[in-house]
Amino acid sequence: VDRRLAVGFADLVGFTRLTRRMEEEELGExxxxxxxxxxxxxxxxGGRLIKxxxxxxxxxxxxxxxxxxxALRLVETLANDETMPxxxxxxxxxxxxxxxxxxxxxxxxxxxxxxSIAPRDAVLVDSAFAEELIRSGEAPASEAEAAEAAATxxxxxxxxxxYRFALQPMWQRPVRGLGVVEPWLxxxxxxxS
Numbered sequence: 001v002d003r004r005l006a007v008g009f010a011d012l013v014g015f016t017r018l019t020r021r022m023e024e025e026e027l028g029e030x031x032x033x034x035x036x037x038x039x040x041x042x043x044x045x046g047g048r049l050i051k052x053x054x055x056x057x058x059x060x061x062x063x064x065x066x067x068x069x070x071a072l073r074l075v076e077t078l079a080n081d082e083t084m085p086x087x088x089x090x091x092x093x094x095x096x097x098x099x100x101x102x103x104x105x106x107x108x109x110x111x112x113x114x115x116s117i118a119p120r121d122a123v124l125v126d127s128a129f130a131e132e133l134i135r136s137g138e139a140p141a142s143e144a145e146a147a148e149a150a151a152t153x154x155x156x157x158x159x160x161x162x163y164r165f166a167l168q169p170m171w172q173r174p175v176r177g178l179g180v181v182e183p184w185l186x187x188x189x190x191x192x193s
């Protein structure tokens with residue numbers, strides 16, 4: 001079945017290096033804690049955990065705003081736990097093939113590639129994901145647009161729009177097997193949680 005979804009990969013940074021330094025039991029506890037934290041958070045926020053791959057989890061959500069909130073909460077939660085390594089997340093929005101609980105297709109591959117280039121403790125999204133957040137009113141197209149919308153609302157005596165997320169365009173770069181992509185850095189807007 002093909003459907004439009006937001007797909008996210010969350011990956012522990014430096015996991016291979018950790019495997020050389022930690023005892024097997026410690027490593028198992030770390031992976032179990034990561035998988036449990038991710039599974040609980042994804043489910044609590046309305047996403048679906050697709051699969052866990054040790055140092056990486058794959059999840060999906062019908063709504064880009066839900067997926068964005070999950071990604072940022074995962075980064076925030078692990079950043080506040082000194083026993084956990086840093087996390088990076090890549091997300092894409094588009095048509096995926098779903099089969100027996102798994103997801104496949106270019107959107108999934110793009111999310112995976114974005115994860116591999118994401119900075120530590122950061123979330124990268126593709127342009128379709130960014131466009132979906134802008135279209136749904138979850139993020140402004142730019143900070144200038146947000147300021148203009150706030151000024152217009154104030155002039156008309158209305159409440160300004162409340163954006164949950166901010167998007168910052170990043171460098172365009174070639175991604176293996178997918179051509180040139182323009183990732184966007186996803187952040188929370190000040191005062192939003």
